[in-house]
Amino acid sequence: MNAVGRAAAAMSSLLVAAACLPADHSPAAIGRPAPAYAARSLAGDSVSLAAHAGEVVLLNVWATWCLPCRDEIPALQRLHERHQADGLRIVGVSVDSHADGERIGAFARDFGVTYAIWLDPDDRVAQTFLTVGVPTTFLIGRDGTLLWRHTGPVRDDDPALLALLGRALADRPGAE
Numbered sequence: 001m002n003a004v005g006r007a008a009a010a011m012s013s014l015l016v017a018a019a020c021l022p023a024d025h026s027p028a029a030i031g032r033p034a035p036a037y038a039a040r041s042l043a044g045d046s047v048s049l050a051a052h053a054g055e056v057v058l059l060n061v062w063a064t065w066c067l068p069c070r071d072e073i074p075a076l077q078r079l080h081e082r083h084q085a086d087g088l089r090i091v092g093v094s095v096d097s098h099a100d101g102e103r104i105g106a107f108a109r110d111f112g113v114t115y116a117i118w119l120d121p122d123d124r125v126a127q128t129f130l131t132v133g134v135p136t137t138f139l140i141g142r143d144g145t146l147l148w149r150h151t152g153p154v155r156d157d158d159p160a161l162l163a164l165l166g167r168a169l170a171d172r173p174g175a176e
Contacts, residue, residue, distance in 0.1 A: 039118040072153035090115035
């Protein structure tokens with residue numbers, strides 16, 4: 001078998017092996033611990049999910065050029081305003097390439113965003129959480145487990161999200 005044939009056979013074997021993996025093998029699968037992830041804040045500081053251990057986090061991956069992302073910002077802001085006091089932390093991860101904190105910050109202010117905005121111009125979040133587009137949103141429980149994944153705009157009246165969010169926020173350490 002020549003080199004091309006060996007490469008094709010190897011690729012076929014990899015595809016078959018990947019197809020046989022259990023659905024929850026992904027590091028970003030519901031019910032598994034959220035992958036480690038870090039980015040930069042608008043101020044340029046290093047930020048990470050690890051710093052939010054013990055909190056409920058709604059991680060939203062978005063971009064300024066994405067019209068559905070723009071459409072969902074008011075819903076995310078309403079969720080933030082309603083549930084921040086209950087312990088919800090909303091983090092918007094901008095994947096705008098060549099993004100600078102000043103430009104993204106101005107965009108966020110124009111849209112009335114008061115939740116945390118992180119910058120990821122290299123789109124490392126896509127490799128970490130295996131996203132295929134924006135917007136994509138993840139709900140992470142206080143114990144770091146991925147509870148929900150949604151591709152497309154988030155609605156603040158989504159029954160599935162609200163049910164999971166209610167349970168996650170009620171799950172306080174030491175509560176009985």
